[in-house]
Amino acid sequence: MIDRGRLAELLVAEERRFVETHPRSAALAERADGPLLAGVPMPWMTRWAGSFPVFVESASGARFTDVDGIEYVDLCLGDTGAMTGHALPAVSAAIAERAGKGITTMLPSEDAIWVADELARRFGLPQWQFAMTATDANRFVLRFARHLTGRPRIAVFDWCYHGTVDETLAVLEDGRVVPRPGAMGPQVDVAVTTAVVPFNDLEALDHRLAEGDVACLLMEPALTNIGIVLPDEGYSEAVREITRKHGVLLVIDETHTLCAGPGGATRAWGLEPDLLVVGKPIAGGVPLAAYGMTAAIAERLTPLMLTAEADVSGVGGTLTANAMSLAAARAALSSALREEDFAVAIPLAERFTGGVQSVIDRHGLPWNVQRLGCRAEYWFCPPPRDGAAAAAAVDEELERLMHLWTLNRGVLLTPFHNMALFSPAHSEADVDRHTEVFGAAVDAIVG
Numbered sequence: 001m002i003d004r005g006r007l008a009e010l011l012v013a014e015e016r017r018f019v020e021t022h023p024r025s026a027a028l029a030e031r032a033d034g035p036l037l038a039g040v041p042m043p044w045m046t047r048w049a050g051s052f053p054v055f056v057e058s059a060s061g062a063r064f065t066d067v068d069g070i071e072y073v074d075l076c077l078g079d080t081g082a083m084t085g086h087a088l089p090a091v092s093a094a095i096a097e098r099a100g101k102g103i104t105t106m107l108p109s110e111d112a113i114w115v116a117d118e119l120a121r122r123f124g125l126p127q128w129q130f131a132m133t134a135t136d137a138n139r140f141v142l143r144f145a146r147h148l149t150g151r152p153r154i155a156v157f158d159w160c161y162h163g164t165v166d167e168t169l170a171v172l173e174d175g176r177v178v179p180r181p182g183a184m185g186p187q188v189d190v191a192v193t194t195a196v197v198p199f200n201d202l203e204a205l206d207h208r209l210a211e212g213d214v215a216c217l218l219m220e221p222a223l224t225n226i227g228i229v230l231p232d233e234g235y236s237e238a239v240r241e242i243t244r245k246h247g248v249l250l251v252i253d254e255t256h257t258l259c260a261g262p263g264g265a266t267r268a269w270g271l272e273p274d275l276l277v278v279g280k281p282i283a284g285g286v287p288l289a290a291y292g293m294t295a296a297i298a299e300r301l302t303p304l305m306l307t308a309e310a311d312v313s314g315v316g317g318t319l320t321a322n323a324m325s326l327a328a329a330r331a332a333l334s335s336a337l338r339e340e341d342f343a344v345a346i347p348l349a350e351r352f353t354g355g356v357q358s359v360i361d362r363h364g365l366p367w368n369v370q371r372l373g374c375r376a377e378y379w380f381c382p383p384p385r386d387g388a389a390a391a392a393a394v395d396e397e398l399e400r401l402m403h404l405w406t407l408n409r410g411v412l413l414t415p416f417h418n419m420a421l422f423s424p425a426h427s428e429a430d431v432d433r434h435t436e437v438f439g440a441a442v443d444a445i446v447g
């Protein structure tokens, strides 16, 4: 149904419009090309839809303004890092206050206790520690799992994403575990470290874990990084049963699925992880992640924390759990990501899916839109049931056009797929603006 020639023409026109309307970003991108590798401070920033990234002047609530003075509705929210909304006043105040009192000392602050208590209340796990990023937290829990079980491998789902954790950058290819396409200079042979199973396939999981060499299954309750792939009815409960049956620890990564509610999908769906990781927005955008665990796991890990070699255990970091991150987390968790915040954000995501679906229906397209809490995502295919089907359905050209089209009309989508995230700072008018822009894009593409 997609005329590729027409799509290519539209892309050229949108790129021209982008360049013409962003002269200051263009000039900064040219400057950045000198001192910054590939012209960007972080590799992923080369992947935005325009030929250079938009440079940001400021961000507040659900909006940001670029250096050309253009204001955008932000449906990316720093790919979840700013799920609270940008520049939350309580977080800004806490950072300012803490910065004046010392940022990092490698000693604990009282805020650490408050934040751990709050995470325990939200997720139902009694003991916690902190990491700088969700990637770090995942690396640490994988170490714990191997240490506690004495087993060499970890298991993940095909096309999962858990950060830049070496062992998790693995996919299945003809039944073999291979490095994920694009994984640079693999540090480890993932065929040796990792078992990969398709999401929503209980038989494959049971079969693989029965081999007895897997320490833990690291999973998102729903895949969110290859688009949203929701679990089948009863799947999560069956996964827990299978992991228990084979003595495999269950690690749930709530970094993105925190969009399901204040205690993530774990609380919303009654999941029972042995260990849980959460990162990105918990400190309102300041780097901080956390890992929690059951009392049984904590009891076994505590002696390890007390060894003379705790500093070289492979867990922790000099700036980790610094006073500023924890002050920011206390402020963020006291004033955001609460029941009342999701009560505003989730209906906005529902409105988004309704709007997108109405455009899809109007054109009779075989596309679909999925939602998990305050996160929503549209696809150019029927809903995939696993990561491989999701990956196979990616249409980079079409995606690029949708991103550039919306960007040129003041709406930023999350890069790498077609995702929108809502905070209490968004409004119904923001959602409707996206529906209008999305509808116009589809009209232009399919006529």
Ligand SMILES: Cc1ncc(COP(=O)(O)O)c(C=O)c1O
Binding pocket: 133, 134, 135, 136, 138, 161, 162, 163, 164, 220, 225, 253, 254, 255, 256, 279, 280
């Ligand atoms: C589920 C999940 N876990 C972990 C991470 C890693 O987070 P970070 O890049 O902040 O380390 C991500 C990043 O997208 C994620 O989606």
